[in-house]
Amino acid sequence: xxxxxxxxFLLASSIASADVAPPDYRFQFEVLxxxxxxxxxxxxxxDGRIYFIEIAGKVKVYDPSTKLVSVIGELTVTxxxxxxxxxxxxxxxxxxxxxxYFLHSPPDYDxxxxxxxxxxxxxxxxxxxxDLLNWPEQRRECCHHAGALxxxxxxxxxxxxxxxxxxxxxxxxxxxxxERPDRNPWDAQKSSANTNDLRGKVLRIRPxxxxxxxxxxxxxxxxxxxxxxxxxxxxxxxxxxxxxxxPKTGFVYVGDVGPDAGxxxxxxxxxxxxxxxxxxxxxxxxxxxxxxxxxxxDFDFANKSPGATYDKAKPINASxxxxxxxxxxxVQPPLVWYPSAExxxxxxxGKGGRTACGGPVFHYEPGFEKSDGLPEYFDGCLLFxxxxxxxxxxxxxxxxxxxxxxxxxxxxxxVAQGDDDGxxxxxxxxxxxxxxxxxxxxxxLDYGETWGANHDSRLVRMSYQRGNLPPVTxxxxxxxxxxxxxxxxxxxxxxxxxxxxxxxxxWRLGDKVLSKExxxxxxxxxxxxxxxxxxxxxxxxxxxxxxxxxxxxxxxxVVRFLQPQDGDFFTPGEPVSYRLAVEDAExxxxxxxxxxxxxxxxxxxxxxxxxxxxxxxxxGLSRMKQSDCFNCHAIDQKIVGPPLMEIAKKYKDQPGALxxxxxxxxxxxxGVWSPLPMLPHAQHTADEVHxxxxxxxxxxxxxxxxxxxxxxxxxxxxxxxGKLASGIIEATFTDLGRAPAGPLSGKAQVxxxxxxLEAEKADAIEGPKVQGKVIGSIAHDHRVKFASVPLGEIGSxxxxxxxxxxxxxxxxxxxxxxxxxxxxxxxxxxxxxxxxREFTTPLTVPSKDxxxxxxxxxNPGKGGLMNVDWVEFGK
Numbered sequence: 001x002x003x004x005x006x007x008x009f010l011l012a013s014s015i016a017s018a019d020v021a022p023p024d025y026r027f028q029f030e031v032l033x034x035x036x037x038x039x040x041x042x043x044x045x046x047d048g049r050i051y052f053i054e055i056a057g058k059v060k061v062y063d064p065s066t067k068l069v070s071v072i073g074e075l076t077v078t079x080x081x082x083x084x085x086x087x088x089x090x091x092x093x094x095x096x097x098x099x100x101y102f103l104h105s106p107p108d109y110d111x112x113x114x115x116x117x118x119x120x121x122x123x124x125x126x127x128x129x130x131d132l133l134n135w136p137e138q139r140r141e142c143c144h145h146a147g148a149l150x151x152x153x154x155x156x157x158x159x160x161x162x163x164x165x166x167x168x169x170x171x172x173x174x175x176x177x178x179e180r181p182d183r184n185p186w187d188a189q190k191s192s193a194n195t196n197d198l199r200g201k202v203l204r205i206r207p208x209x210x211x212x213x214x215x216x217x218x219x220x221x222x223x224x225x226x227x228x229x230x231x232x233x234x235x236x237x238x239x240x241x242x243x244x245x246x247p248k249t250g251f252v253y254v255g256d257v258g259p260d261a262g263x264x265x266x267x268x269x270x271x272x273x274x275x276x277x278x279x280x281x282x283x284x285x286x287x288x289x290x291x292x293x294x295x296x297x298d299f300d301f302a303n304k305s306p307g308a309t310y311d312k313a314k315p316i317n318a319s320x321x322x323x324x325x326x327x328x329x330x331v332q333p334p335l336v337w338y339p340s341a342e343x344x345x346x347x348x349x350g351k352g353g354r355t356a357c358g359g360p361v362f363h364y365e366p367g368f369e370k371s372d373g374l375p376e377y378f379d380g381c382l383l384f385x386x387x388x389x390x391x392x393x394x395x396x397x398x399x400x401x402x403x404x405x406x407x408x409x410x411x412x413x414x415v416a417q418g419d420d421d422g423x424x425x426x427x428x429x430x431x432x433x434x435x436x437x438x439x440x441x442x443x444x445l446d447y448g449e450t451w452g453a454n455h456d457s458r459l460v461r462m463s464y465q466r467g468n469l470p471p472v473t474x475x476x477x478x479x480x481x482x483x484x485x486x487x488x489x490x491x492x493x494x495x496x497x498x499x500x501x502x503x504x505x506x507w508r509l510g511d512k513v514l515s516k517e518x519x520x521x522x523x524x525x526x527x528x529x530x531x532x533x534x535x536x537x538x539x540x541x542x543x544x545x546x547x548x549x550x551x552x553x554x555x556x557x558v559v560r561f562l563q564p565q566d567g568d569f570f571t572p573g574e575p576v577s578y579r580l581a582v583e584d585a586e587x588x589x590x591x592x593x594x595x596x597x598x599x600x601x602x603x604x605x606x607x608x609x610x611x612x613x614x615x616x617x618x619x620g621l622s623r624m625k626q627s628d629c630f631n632c633h634a635i636d637q638k639i640v641g642p643p644l645m646e647i648a649k650k651y652k653d654q655p656g657a658l659x660x661x662x663x664x665x666x667x668x669x670x671g672v673w674s675p676l677p678m679l680p681h682a683q684h685t686a687d688e689v690h691x692x693x694x695x696x697x698x699x700x701x702x703x704x705x706x707x708x709x710x711x712x713x714x715x716x717x718x719x720x721x722g723k724l725a726s727g728i729i730e731a732t733f734t735d736l737g738r739a740p741a742g743p744l745s746g747k748a749q750v751x752x753x754x755x756x757l758e759a760e761k762a763d764a765i766e767g768p769k770v771q772g773k774v775i776g777s778i779a780h781d782h783r784v785k786f787a788s789v790p791l792g793e794i795g796s797x798x799x800x801x802x803x804x805x806x807x808x809x810x811x812x813x814x815x816x817x818x819x820x821x822x823x824x825x826x827x828x829x830x831x832x833x834x835x836x837r838e839f840t841t842p843l844t845v846p847s848k849d850x851x852x853x854x855x856x857x858x859n860p861g862k863g864g865l866m867n868v869d870w871v872e873f874g875k
Contacts, residue, residue, distance in 0.1 A: 019377045022464065024411035025498035028372075029426040030461045032443075033062050033069045037453035039445045041088050041148060041433045046095045048438070050459065052445065053102070055084035059124050062459060067687045068694070069459075073117070073124025078107040081139060082772070086112070086147025091207075092155055100124065101132075101207070103149045103159055111136040112145060114159060116211055130211025133159075133231070135198040141166035141185035141834065142772050144239040144257075152245045156204050156216050158233065158252065160240040163192040163200040163287065168771050168867070169804055169833030173261030174268040175288040175296040179319050183301070188288040192236055193317045195221060195228045195324030200287060202240060202254060202279065204233035220282035220329065227324045234277075236285040236331065241387075242357035242433065251401060252279040253335075253358035253382055258291055260769070260777075262340060267306035269296035271341075274356035275334035276384045278401060284329040289315045292337035335403055336384065336395065348406050352389040359383035359434045361397075362442075372463035373440015381407070385431045387447065390415050392431055413462075417449055424472075424494060429456065437461075451760075451770070453608065471497045473544030475534035481551040481744055483585065485525040488550065492518045492534055501539040508533045527553025528740045549683070553741035557584035559601075559733050559748040567788035567850060569873070570727060570752045573720030578603065580712040580748070582733045590712065598711040600734050602630045605716045607727040620695025623688050627681065628734060628743065635699065635708060642673045648700035661693045662686060725761060727752045755875075759799075759868040763787040768857075771867070779863040780808070783817050783856045789873070792848030796874035797823060798840040799855075804833035805864030811856040812843060819854065820846040827866045836869060 032050075042052035050062040051072075059073035077084050087103030094100065098119035105112055111134055118128035137145070144162030151157055165176050165188040178186035192200025205213040220235060221228035239257040246253070259272040273292030277285055289296055289310040298307035310316075312331040317324070337343075342351040364379035382395040392415050394407040409415065414425040421427075430447035437443050442462040448454025474494030479486070490507050495518075497503045507514040507522070509532055514522050524530065530550045537543045562579040570576050582597055583589050590597035604625065624630065632640035651657040664672070666689055668680035681689065709716065718727055730749040737743035760770045767782025768775040775784065797812050810825040823841035830837050859865050 021407070022375045022377050023498075025469065026465050027410050027412040028463050028465050029413070030463070031458050032064075032067065032461055033459040034457070035455050036060070036069070036445070036457045036459065038084075039432060039447060039457055039459070040084075040086060042435065042443070042445055042459070043088065043090045044435060044437055044443070045090060046438075050443065051088065051090060051100065052433075052459070053085045053088045055079060055086070057085045057104075059085075059088070059100075059102075061122075066690065068691060070122075072119070072122060073126075075102060075104050076107060077105045079105075081142040082145055083112075086145060087149030087159065089149040089151050089157060091116075092151055101149055101157065103147050105145070109134070109136075110139045112147070112161070114149070114157075116207065132157075132207060132211065132213050133203075133205065135161070137164045137199065138185050143167070146237070146240045148241065148243050150243065150245050152204075152252070153247050153250050154216070156206050157213070158243070158245060159203045159205075160237070160243050160254065161199050161201050161203065162239040162241075163188040163237070165191060165238075165288075166834075167259055168776060170301055171259070172268070173259050173272055174265065175259070175291075175299070177288055177296075177299065177319065178301040179321065180302050184321050187319055187321045188238070189317050189319035190321035190323075192238060192287045193289065193315070193319075193328060194322050195232070195235065195328065197324065198229055198231060200235065200237050201232050202234040202237065202243065202252060203231045205231055218282065220284075233282055234279045234285060235283075235329075236287045236290075238287045241355065242359070244358050244360045244434075246361040246382075248361075248363060249280075249401060251361075253277070253361070253384065254279055254285075255355075255357035255359075255384065256285065256287070256334075257355050260340075260771075267297060268299055269309075270294035271339050272354070273337045273339050274354040274386070276336040276356055276358055276395075277332070278335040279332075280401065283332040284315070285334070286312065286315070286331040290331045292339070293333050336406075346406060348393065348408065349386075349391060350389065353386075355386055355388035357385045357387055357431070359385055360436055362436050365440060368440030368464075369466065371439035371441070372465060374436070374442060374462075374464050383409075383434055383442075385415075385434070387430050387432055390417070390428070390430055392428065410462075426460075428460075429454075439463075468538070468540045468542050469498045470542040470544040471495060471501075471503050471536040471538050473534055473536045473546040475532070475546035475548050477532055477548040477550055480548065481554060481556050483555060484527050484553045485523050486550075486552045487521060487523045488532075490515065490520045490522065490532070490534070492536065495534070495536050495544070497536075497538045499538070503539075504537050506535045506537070508535060524550070524552045527738060529742045551741050551744055554735065554738045554744055555585035556744045557582060557587070557733050557735050557746035559731050559746045561729075561731065561748055561750045564729070564750055564752060565788075565790070565850070566750050568750070568752050568790060569755050569793060570718055572718050572724045572754065575715040575717050576727075576729070576752065577715050578713065578729060578731070580731050580733075582712060582746075584733075584735045584746075586738050587735050594712070597733070598713075600736075601710060601712050602708065602732045602734075603711065603714065603716065603729065604708045604732075605718070605727055605729045607718055607724050609724055620691035620693070620698075623684070624692050624695065625732065627684065627692070628745075629692070630708070630732075632678075640676060641678065644696050645699050648697050652697045652700040658690070658693055658697065661696075662689045665689045665693065723756075724754055725758065726754070756870060756872045757786065758870050759784065763852075768868075774867045774869045776867040777863075778808075778857050778865045778867070780857065780859050780861060780865070782865075783854050786853045786855075786871075788850050789853045790848075790850055791845040791853075793875065794843055794845065794853075794873045796840055796842050797825070798838055798872040798874060799825060799827075800836050800838055800869040801827045801866050802830045802833055802836040802869075803827050803866040804829065804831075804835075805866070806859050806862040808857055808859030808862065808865035810839075810868075811854075811858055812841065813854045813856055814846050815851045815854075817854045817856050819851075822846070822853075833867065836867075840874075 038055040048064045057075045057077045083105030089101045091099035113134045114132045116130040146160035146162040148160045206216045215230040220232045223230040240254045243254040254277040256275045258274040261272045295310045315328040338349045362378045364376045385392040392409040396404045415428045432445045432447040434444045448457035476491040478489045533547045560581045670677035734745040759775045762784040764785035769777040812823040813819045822843040825839045825841045
């Protein structure tokens with residue numbers, strides 16, 4: 001076989017590397033950019049810029065010289081059924097020709113396109129579009145589009161495509177080979193196992209300067225072969241979402257996401273496996289006849305009876321949905337395979353969800369010693385990872401590319417969803433794409449906590465630090481604000497030396513040393529704004545610094561929402577009224593000073609669509625809200641300083657104005673717009689102020705104006721366009737300070753939701769599985785929870801559900817799974833798993849208070865009750 005078998009792996013795994021694993025503490029993580037909604041893939045250009053895409057269609061670039069992210073283009077795509085802007089690749093001659101390729105899902109075509117665009121003046125020019133290749137898909141049912149796009153060292157463009165097959169319902173997580181009439185969307189033999197179809201494949205073409213392509217030598221089927229497509233390089237994939245190409249060997253490493261079956265079944269075949277495949281040359285990787293070195297049974301869906309076991313050496317595609325060859329190439333084994341349960345073959349991979357991804361191969365260069373690149377220990381290792389479980393691992397390969405051992409990524413990182421565990425390790429939640437930079441460092445995109453758009457998504461650089469490292473310095477000061485005299489507790493907890501040297505401590509206030517103890521108590525008697533610094537020094541003189549701002553003589557104001565409350569409903573396009581209570585130890589509660597308090601209260605909002613897309617929050621605006629900018633400026637009216645819109649219109653097109661404005665913000669200025677001075681903002685870095693000023697200048701274009709208003713009472717209007725799911729309203733009150741103590745801000749926020757809620761977005765899902773845009777695999781006594789629902793505002797519940805299995809009831813209960821019964825919905829068999837119907841029940845609420853609402857699924861002793869798409873709380 002072309003690839004090592006499991007036996008070969010078990011033999012080779014006992015061979016240990018002669019090198020010593022590098023210590024974890026030398027790996028350093030730097031967050032380059034944050035708040036990147038649903039990032040997909042990225043690539044570094046020769047000048048160090050990092051181009052990346054987001055599934056909703058935006059094309060962005062990170063510039064390392066300015067440390068800023070810019071939007072350089074946007075493609076119109078549909079994001080339904082896992083479609084979108086899926087893949088991107090820079091032309092090998094990108095620095096000369098500016099060509100950039102995208103794999104995208106046009107809303108007016110049922111399928112995918114690979115198109116080339118040209119960058120002009122740093123922007124994607126829509127007029128330069130050249131469509132190289134497209135292939136149709138069925139959009140009657142979901143899903144699986146894969147969509148990665150890479151250039152290989154041979155100059156060819158590689159693309160991955162999914163099987164475009166519904167994995168749910170009668171296939172039950174096994175091979176979807178339903179050959180019944182009108183069941184084409186449930187038969188992967190139409191695509192992955194079809195030699196005459198581009199779906200479920202890795203494609204390989206050679207783009208031409210004119211915008212077309214030719215077929216390179218060495219693909220799976222030579223041009224002219226009947227019933228085949230010559231673009232196919234490798235076939236038999238289910239959802240090869242992420243692949244990478246070794247720049248030295250040309251081997252393609254393909255992560256293929258597998259089916260959901262949790263156990264073997266004699267009449268169907270093996271449980272589900274994800275695979276990482278090493279494609280050395282064209283071949284067939286088995287789907288839907290084989291998975292994880294195992295084979296499926298030719299199951300008859302019409303009679304629900306098993307047939308013969310498929311033959312890996314000579315697979316036969318006899319489906320009526322097949323338009324290609326009947327006899328297929330032999331199945332090639334995977335490099336790595338694992339189920340949802342712990343794998344006996346690869347126990348290091350753990351257990352849990354599965355979205356296997358093929359990452360890049362690291363090739364060490366001596367120059368990396370000077371650029372903080374990764375060490376030689378990882379030379380020739382493949383990085384592979386899982387977006388869902390999640391994990392990141394190294395696969396050490398020998399000179400022939402055979403697997404020797406799997407190595408842990410690094411103990412410096414914690415790859416897991418959920419809250420920070422307090423260990424100090426850098427947390428990676430959903431790794432979505434990686435590359436090794438020209439500096440030898442590892443760059444990656446972290447998708448964030450959930451399946452949708454996430455505020456904690458980010459672009460990260462992982463480097464390797466050599467030589468003596470300064471101590472890790474952690475400083476905590478409690479409290480950080482209050483009336484004088486203010487007693488402070490100083491803690492250095494978490495400070496340590498990487499190499500284990502002894503360390504000394506010094507707490508400083510300006511030139512004054514407050515203490516040389518690791519932890520201390522001090523009292524500051526005089527009002528003012530201070531910065532307390534902790535310096536930790538090791539035996540070799542390496543020093544680490546940490547600074548904490550402290551305000552003496554002023555207290556942080558307390559802000560509360562009187563209206564609305566967490567969990568309240570809103571309707572897109574209709575105003576949401578808000579009322580706030582503000583209490584400040586120095587300024588009072590605003591009675592008699594309502595106008596003044598209103599001017600110092602800033603209210604803003606952000607909204608999330610049902611597909612998980614967040615309303616864009618510019619990083620410059622985010623930083624302005626965290627500073628004192630809106631104390632003196634409004635968007636379109638004068639407060640103390642000029643309206644931000646006027647500033648934008650005056651300076652936007654003036655050469656050098658951006659840099660001058662950045663300097664004025666940091667250093668302060670007077671006499672520019674009025675005799676009133678603008679105070680210095682030395683607490684901000686030049687990069688932060690650059691983002692803030694750039695956002696202000698963007699207002700001149702008439703775009704990106706945020707939903708920002710003032711007042712302790714008022715209205716916020718959610719967007720009417722698009723299908724919204726939730727929103728957050730945030731209020732910030734800034735007090736007047738108490739000279740010489742500066743002003744402080746207090747914040748509060750509430751989260752709202754629409755009455756129409758996607759089932760998979762429930763606050764808790766106990767038992768059912770999320771299956772794309774629905775919840776399924778529902779058994780008796782499974783339940784979902786919607787938290788803090790205002791019972792006085794609901795009178796009915798509607799669901800969109802289907803059942804091709806057992807059917808059952810949905811009990812709607814208040815407060816707990818066994819709480820008061822408010823209503824019951826009967827969901828009978830609907831005629832098939834694809835036959836969704838609406839069901840409604842009136843609700844009798846036990847009170848008008850807030851309570852968690854549970855939907856409890858009932859049919860004793862049964863499984864496969866139903867699938868639920870959405871729920872809607874009626875008035």
